Amino acid sequence: MTPAPLLSVNDLRVALQTARGAVEAVRGLSFTLDKGETLGIVGESGCGKSLTALALMGLLPDGAVASGAVRYGGHNLLTLREQQLCDLRGNRLAMIFQEPMTSLNPLHCIGDQIAEPLQQHLKLSRRQARDRAVDLLDRVGIPNPRQRLDAYPHQMSGGQRQRAMIAMALACDPDILIADEPTTALDVTIQGQILDLIRRLVDDSGMALVLISHDLGVIAETVDRVLVMYAGRAVEAGPVREVFARLAHPYARGLFAAMPRIAPGQSHPRAPLATxxxxxxxxxxxxxxxxFAERCSLAEPRCRVEFPPAVSIGPDHRAECWRTDQTLGTGTSP
Incomplete structure (x- = not known):
């Protein structure tokens, strides 16, 4: 008998209230996540990636309404009361946010912020929690961790703040870690260090990871499976190697073509980037x-009047497009 997935998302929809009425920002998203599995969600800004992450954590903005099912531990997270969600957040479910300076509390030192979930969820004493915080700061690569316990967020560099945020997320050894653009505010060198750190920690702990990014290069190097979002929907999804080898949706192919490629010995791309x-x-x-029809060079009349089906491209690889015969017929790489 096949065990149930660790996380199961079925027909997730997120509606937002605006001055012009209600709109659906996430539209019928479905995926599963097994223990130890890594999933990347990629797409342009405004495609619904971050709202998906917030819906999984029960942290949607006021006025947003989520429907469908997000099942974890035998419960639909969308139907839990706030106190039940609080028992899970920072404990079994953890999240790394885009900008640690706006996510960390500027009025409390780093040590106390890491110790808080340990005291709340694991019932450790203040001393035990601070000792554990030292171990966590050391684990994420912050030098002199005991001396850094009493530092405030503004006294740390951007990379150190993000490492402290990761330490806080890992404090209670969660089952699922959601990382929403965790390197956006960092320079390239620090970005690589943070991604390497996340990969190593996931491998060491066996937790599942949902990594949200707009960078296909990051996704290719970090996760097992990828889900490409556009206008709130998953337009292509599957094992990352298979998807990248046989990109079937024109939008996914466009994202891939827009990646800069620098050959050995070059200092910059030879040609302007595709858009x-x-x-x-x-x-x-x-x-x-x-x-995507209005932006697609392959669009035909039915693309604008009839919703495309989910076409099976390979084992566990699907794409929502009428023209997969054309996209795949042009070769295995865009």
Whole structure:
């Protein structure tokens, strides 16, 4: 008998209230996550990646309404009361946010912020929690960790703050870690260090990881499976190696083509980067058919009037597109 997945997301929808009425920012998202598995969610800004992460954590903004099912530990997280969610957040479910300076409390030292979930969820004493915080800071590579316990966020560099945020997320050995663009505010060298750290910690602990990024290069190097989002939907999903070898959706191919490629000995790309024409559609004007049709060079009349089916490309690899015969017929790489 196949064991149930650690996390199961079925037909997740997130509606936002705006001055022009309600809009759906996440539209029918479904995926599963097993213990120790890593999943990457990629797409342009405005595609619903961060709202998906917030919905999983029960941290949606006021006025947002989530529907569908997010099942973990035998419960639908979308139906739990706030106190039940508080018992899970920072304990079994943890999140690394984009910008630690706005996520860490500027009025409390780093040691106390890492110790808080340990005291709340594991019932450690203050001394025990601070000793554990030292171990966690050392684990994420902060030098002189005991001396850094009493530092405030503004006294640390951007990379150190992000490491402290990771230490806080790992404090209670969660089952699932959600990392939402964890390297956005860091320079390239520090980005690589943080991603290497996350990969190593996930491998060491066996926890599951959901990594959200706009960078396909980061996704390719970090996760087992990838989910490409566009206008709130998963337009392509599957094992990362298979998806990258046979990109089937025109949007996914456009993202891949826009990646800079520098050959050995070059200091910059030889040609201008490819771009995807147009912009992500306004949530108030989403079509009832393919949302990418107006930006797609392969679009045909039915793309604008009929919603595309989910086409099986390979084992556990699917894409929502009418033109997969054309995209795959042009070769195995975009």
């Amino acid at each position: 995807i024409a147009g912009i992500v559609p306004d949530l108030h004007d989403l079509p009832s058919a393919c949302a």
